[in-house]
Amino acid sequence: MRHPAIAGAFRIALMALLLAVLVTTALIATTREAAAQDLGAIARITGPATLRAEGEALVLDLPLTQPVPVRARLLDAPLRAVLDFRQIDWTGLDAAALTLPAPLAAVRLGQAGGGWSRMVLELAQPMDFATVAMLTDPASGAARLRLRLVPVSAEAFAARVQAGADGAPATLSPLTQGPALGMRPTVVVLDPGHGGVDPGAEREGLREADLMLTFARELAETLRRSGAFEVVLTRGDDSFVSLEARILVARQAGADVFLSLHADALPDGGASGATLYTLADEASEAAAAALAERHDRADLLGGGVDLSGADDVVAGVLMDIARTETRPATDRLADALLGAITAEGLATHRRPRQEAAFSVLKTPDIPSILLEVGFMSSPRDLANLRDPAWRAGMAQALMNGLLAWVDDEAQRRAMRRH
Ligand SMILES: [Zn+2]
Numbered sequence: 001m002r003h004p005a006i007a008g009a010f011r012i013a014l015m016a017l018l019l020a021v022l023v024t025t026a027l028i029a030t031t032r033e034a035a036a037q038d039l040g041a042i043a044r045i046t047g048p049a050t051l052r053a054e055g056e057a058l059v060l061d062l063p064l065t066q067p068v069p070v071r072a073r074l075l076d077a078p079l080r081a082v083l084d085f086r087q088i089d090w091t092g093l094d095a096a097a098l099t100l101p102a103p104l105a106a107v108r109l110g111q112a113g114g115g116w117s118r119m120v121l122e123l124a125q126p127m128d129f130a131t132v133a134m135l136t137d138p139a140s141g142a143a144r145l146r147l148r149l150v151p152v153s154a155e156a157f158a159a160r161v162q163a164g165a166d167g168a169p170a171t172l173s174p175l176t177q178g179p180a181l182g183m184r185p186t187v188v189v190l191d192p193g194h195g196g197v198d199p200g201a202e203r204e205g206l207r208e209a210d211l212m213l214t215f216a217r218e219l220a221e222t223l224r225r226s227g228a229f230e231v232v233l234t235r236g237d238d239s240f241v242s243l244e245a246r247i248l249v250a251r252q253a254g255a256d257v258f259l260s261l262h263a264d265a266l267p268d269g270g271a272s273g274a275t276l277y278t279l280a281d282e283a284s285e286a287a288a289a290a291l292a293e294r295h296d297r298a299d300l301l302g303g304g305v306d307l308s309g310a311d312d313v314v315a316g317v318l319m320d321i322a323r324t325e326t327r328p329a330t331d332r333l334a335d336a337l338l339g340a341i342t343a344e345g346l347a348t349h350r351r352p353r354q355e356a357a358f359s360v361l362k363t364p365d366i367p368s369i370l371l372e373v374g375f376m377s378s379p380r381d382l383a384n385l386r387d388p389a390w391r392a393g394m395a396q397a398l399m400n401g402l403l404a405w406v407d408d409e410a411q412r413r414a415m416r417r418h
Contacts, residue, residue: 043068043085045092046142053101058127060147064088067143067252072132076161078105079123081149083132088117103127103151121149126157133187133230133254141236181256182410185230188223188402189250191260191360192216192233193295196240201265201376208376209238211385212261215373215394219261222395228403243359250366257333257402258368260360263385264291265377272378273347274394276334277370279362280355288356295358330367333405337369340401344393347380371398 043064050061071084090109098107105122112118131148152160192212194200200208216233223229232253234246241249250258266287277288338352349372361368373394374381384390 041066042087042089043143044089049093049098051098051101051104051107053103054148056103056151057130058101058103058121058149060121060145062093062145062147064143064145066141067249069248069252070132070145072129072147074128074157074160076158079126079157081121081123081127081129083119083121083147084112084116085119086116087111090117103149123149126152126154128152128156128160131254133252180410180413182406182413185228186256186402186406187230187232187254188257188259189232189234189253189255189366190216190220191246191250191258192235193260193262193264195235195238198240201263203265203376203382206376206382206386208263208265211263211376212373213238215385215391216261218388218391219395219398222392222399223402226399226403228406229399246360247363250363250368255366256406258361258363258366259398260358260368260370262295262370262372263374263376263381264294264372266291266375267377271349271372271375272381273349273352274338274341274374275349275352275354275372276338277354277356277358277361277372278330278334279368280357284355285351288354292356292358295360326365326367329409330369332408333367333401334369336405336408337371337398337401340397340404341394343400344397346390346394346397347374347384 043066045063046065047063049063050059052059068088069086073082074080075082093109095107095109100107103124105124106120108118108120108122110118110120127149129147130150131146133146192209192215194207194209194212196209198209200212202208213235220231220233223231230253232249232255234249235241246260247258268287271287334353338348341348341352356370358370361370374385376382376385
């Protein structure tokens with residue numbers, strides 16, 4: 001039997017859904033030409049949504065035509081988990097036809113105004129987000145929303161509602177509430193540098209953007225095959241992606257690690273070998289400063305990605321607290337990757353660990369590293385970069401480094417707890 005209040009709410013949802021159909025149909029007509037990676041476009045539902053209980057957890061899987069920014073928060077009276085998307089055409093999903101697992105009282109879909117689409121999960125008990133991940137298939141550009149809610153105490157729920165009401169960043173990084181690193185697949189976001197109107201370095205008819213896309217795909221495949229990683233690429237083709245959009249992809253995926261891949265050419269020609277950059281306010285070398293400046297300027301030349309929803313997502317996490325916690329973990333990650341590259345016998349720069357103010361690294365709560373896999377201005381590095389066997393060795397080294405880092409972080413966490 002349906003509760004009368006729920007039936008009433010359901011009628012409202014149905015009206016909202018009708019309105020949504022009208023609005024989104026009009027919008028889709030204007031955005032159909034948009035590229036698959038365009039975070040400003042409307043996503044459509046491409047297959048059946050699965051909603052199921054997994055033990056005490058509630059899991060939602062929603063296949064979408066493309067990734068879209070998502071915000072998650074909790075509301076009280078009645079207990080609700082609310083997801084706002086920018087933006088989804090709900091026509092492919094019939095909320096009324098969904099079989100609701102026990103912890104769920106109702107599902108409502110609609111448009112929230114201001115270019116946001118809303119999904120409301122009415123809960124039968126206090127629950128919190130363990131995972132809110134927008135996973136992207138680099139080959140097709142299609143995305144999948146993976147949502148996992150786990151039971152929490154009424155007090156914990158109330159605290160999270162309060163945090164959300166204050167606009168605290170807790171609502172934007174629900175993954176911090178989820179299982180610890182090492183207890184689940186590590187989410188790695190690979191960021192092939194440049195793309196589209198920005199080819200990056202060019203040597204002997206090769207473009208840095210293409211080389212790095214190839215390497216990112218190979219590395220993704222290596223990591224996925226191990227079963228220990230979930231991998232998301234910031235771009236799956238030769239399209240321009242702004243720095244903000246790259247960071248946003250990492251945020252949406254709930255990244256544990258953000259790895260930006262480059263193979264720049266330096267004018268002095270002396271640079272060669274793998275180099276790992278972490279974020280700093282002051283660059284450790286003049287060359288590093290010039291490199292960072294060039295990458296940031298390249299971003300200004302492009303365009304095409306509407307990121308109107310990015311501000312509140314990005315701004316909410318720029319906290320000193322996150323930086324002080326992430327900084328040591330980022331340094332340990334860079335050390336682990338460098339150790340693995342060296343162990344594999346691959347060439348490294350004479351100063352392989354550097355600091356620079358790359359904008360793409362400015363995500364204080366996600367360990368972020370910019371890796372110059374090699375330099376296209378070095379003939380030896382360029383030969384390595386075009387050699388599939390060399391790239392396979394580098395992919396293997398990076399995987400080893402990531403695995404070592406995850407183990408180490410998990411151990412540190414366990415020790416802090418005891
Ligand atoms: Zn580059």
